[in-house]
Amino acid sequence: MDNERLVYTLDEAFTYVGFGKFQVLLLLYAGLGLFPEAMEIMIQSFIGPAIKSEWRLSPTQESLLTTVVFVGLLLGTYSWGYISDNYGSRKGFYGVALVASLTGLVSAFSPNYLSLVTLRGLVGFGLGGGSVFVSWFLEFVPASNRGLWMVVLELFWTLGTIFEASLACIVMPRLNWRWLLALSSLPSFAVLLLHGLVPESPRYLCMAGQTADAHRVLEKVALKNGKKLPSRMLLPDNIARPDNEFSVPEHNPLLSSSAHKTTQFKSGFSPIYSLFSSRLIRTTFLLWVLFFAETFLYYGVILLTSELSVQQSECGSALSLQNARDASLYIEVFITSLAELPGLLISAVLLDRVGRKMSMTILSVLTFIFLIPLVIRQEVTLTTGLLFGARMFVNGSSTVACIYALEVYPTSVRATGSGIANGVGIVGGVICPLVAVALVTGCHQPAAVILLEVLTVLSIVCVLLLPFETRGRELADTL
Structure with missing residues (x-):
């Protein structure tokens, strides 16, 4: 004491x-x-x-x-x-x-x-x-x-x-x-x-x-x-609080611990090795799958917005291509981007009250619900409203996922761990246009929506399997 x-x-x-x-x-x-x-x-x-x-x-x-x-x-x-x-x-x-x-x-x-x-x-x-x-x-x-x-x-x-x-x-x-x-x-x-x-x-x-x-x-x-x-x-948190979840082992000498850690985290691939340690390997792989699914979903909803909301009648009409080329594209993108603002507000209200994992689960379930009606072709106004709602919630869920990744990793690998998870998400962003646009323009809207729904379920499963809740938890410094 x-x-x-x-x-x-x-x-x-x-x-x-x-x-x-x-x-x-x-x-x-x-x-x-x-x-x-x-x-x-x-x-x-x-x-x-x-x-x-x-x-x-x-x-x-x-x-x-x-x-x-x-x-x-x-x-x-x-x-x-x-x-x-x-x-x-x-x-x-x-x-x-x-x-x-x-x-x-x-x-x-x-x-x-x-x-x-x-x-x-x-x-x-x-x-x-x-x-x-x-x-x-x-x-x-x-x-x-x-x-x-x-x-x-x-x-x-x-x-x-x-x-x-x-x-x-x-x-x-x-x-x-x-x-x-x-x-x-x-x-x-x-x-x-x-x-x-x-x-x-x-x-x-x-x-x-x-x-x-x-x-x-x-x-x-x-x-x-x-x-x-x-x-x-x-004193650094891991020294002042040896019971910290990511603290250094008790046999490490107190006076040499800082120097030891400095050498460790400056070694070539130690951040990568730490991500696959026994404590973090499950979290790391689940975050990779989660970020891939969330990013694919995010860009998938955006692509569906531009492809479906402008189609007045038959699938694959030239109207969507024309709108993608004229000046109305700028106004359309501006308006659809505004859909993210309420998504951020909802995530801000939720994540400090119900926790990070529950927030992601709730927002992903709402994304799933808003996408369900789009399996069947809907009237243009309803389609636009459903896609706006889906984009609102998937953006909120992605935001909470980014915050969670930063909180769950210790300081010694925080930027590396969250950065690689974002990188895996970027792979989803690269693949999404190749798959989603091909399905929609090929008159396979139901298949495109079902694919997004499957990824939504996958993201929910990953969230439920994550081992840590980070709400109100002190940041750790080392593994």
């Missing part, structure tokens, strides 16, 4: 200082980091047809412009997560912003198709570090209201999609796709310029044995929030 009065942990520190002005500033920076990735995903819908017409590309060449971005995102999720876990989030921010901003701007001046494909792939690689911003912000938020503020952070993704649709609506009819690429790179430049003002994560600093630096960051947080830190000694 005497020792407990002499020390405090990082979780206790953030409980003392609360969520205040300091975290709001970090929220804005982390949100700014998510913004360009969402814009990049949306921009593919607008530049592809224009470039195809100007350069007379084949459908395969046009599709490659999108595929190469997803491949870049897939490689970037692990690469930037590894850099963040091993060398700190600030180095990850710098690399992400530098690569994304420069290649994004230069791609606007591409002289030919090959150079454009190469540069767009590099843009995707740079923006694959979105999970680094999310995991960094997570480590500054008190456990008591972590769920709410993580949902608020995810709101920046939706705002990014809405902003890109609005920007395309203004730029494309008046200028051209090169201007849209150039202007869309500006948020990444803003992330780069503000990089020097953001602090390193105290959890990373403690993991690296830099407890004094971590304490200085906490003092800045307390000062900005108008609070005071306890007059005790800061």
